[in-house]
Amino acid sequence: MASIESPCNLVCSIDLKTGYCFGCGRTGREITAWVNYTPVQRREIMDTLPERMELIERKPRRETRRQRLAREREEGQRS
Numbered sequence: 892m893a894s895i896e897s898p899c900n901l902v903c904s905i906d907l908k909t910g911y912c913f914g915c916g917r918t919g920r921e922i923t924a925w926v927n928y929t930p931v932q933r934r935e936i937m938d939t940l941p942e943r944m945e946l947i948e949r950k951p952r953r954e955t956r957r958q959r960l961a962r963e964r965e966e967g968q969r970s
Contacts, residue, residue: 895926898937900957906947913947914955916940 902914903922910918917925921936928936954962 896930896933896937897925898940900955900961902955906949908948909943909946911943911947913949916943916947 898915898917899922900914902912904913905911905919906913912918912922915922917936917940925933
């Protein structure tokens, strides 16, 4: 089975003001239906996430394990 591209970083909590997840910026409905979307639909949603994340007032309190591993991977690629 092929892996599905996902913005999830395991910070799963919905901002009541915007309706977006604090961790990834998706709506609860999008999170639930994510596996049923086509790769094109997922990419279209993912392209909107940076803008959505700017609308969320409270940011996650800590760096998640997934975020840390991604950051370390990026830092390793730059060296």
